[in-house]
Amino acid sequence: MTLDPWVLATILAMALATYATRAGGYLLFRAIRPGPRIRALLGYIPGTLFIAYVIPALAEGHAPQWVGAAASVAIMIATRQTAAAILGGTAVAWAVWALI
């Protein structure tokens, strides 16, 4: 149970940097009171942010991830249950991985 001073300093600096991004973006937008154009931009952010997250990750993946992702989308459209889509997609990915 040691706590090295350099490790402690690194952990605390990383924590500050992370909290700066978590709180900073929100506080900045609250301070500048964005107009309709920025609010329209934020309306697009959830979808485009997830696409920008998912597509490069899938491009690095292989058949299990691709089939699993397709299964998650299909289950989500059919059931609208996030839990079923996550569990079902992961199960399908695992099955494909076991088969090949």
Added chain:
Amino acid sequence: MSLARPRFSWAAMRAGARLSIPMQIGVVPFAMVFGILAQDRGLSLLEATLMSGVVYAGSAQLLALSHWSVPAPVLAATLATFVVNLRLALMGPVLGPWLDRIRGWRLWASLFVMADQNWALSVGELQKGRFDAGFLFGSGVLMWLVWVLSTVVGYALGSAVRPPPGHPIYFAALAVFVSILVQVWRGRRDVLPWIVAALVALLTARLLPGTSWHIVAGALAGSAVGVWRDERA
């Protein structure tokens, strides 16, 4: 009338925690891998647990460990952490309709526990017209607990249980976001922004690997194209 609507209710916290349970499946192996790697890199259990508890950002923690040295790399790890977490700066403002209604510790604590997964769930709730930030807080607190405890378990069990890289259990983390995509889809007007976001993200990921610039660049480019197209119409 807005006074009648709860801002930070216990019921919403419980609903957030309950609905986030499937997402914890992706969190557990992620945190365990961090614990295993931390042990491998010579961190003590106290140091590994502290990092998970106060940083609470998986990809940044893993990136820091992958470039670890003695003495600990204060500047490099901090800069890398900031760049990997820049996406969080874009995520906070989207929840503005919730966060604007709370103050003090409720606001600061809700921002602290905001992570990719519970933000995604919260955006879904927001789009359904619910306005209680307790949902973000409740799902975040549970995820924080799972993250810290799984770090300890991974550290204690060591490499004996480490799933190999590419094992489909890691896909659970990605399946969360794939499923959320279906939920945030708003119809045909999303087609062009999403294509632009995907192309810019792929290109940026190739140019700047190991950061989250591709997420920031893709999201901003795709959204800007959407706004530009709407204003021309």
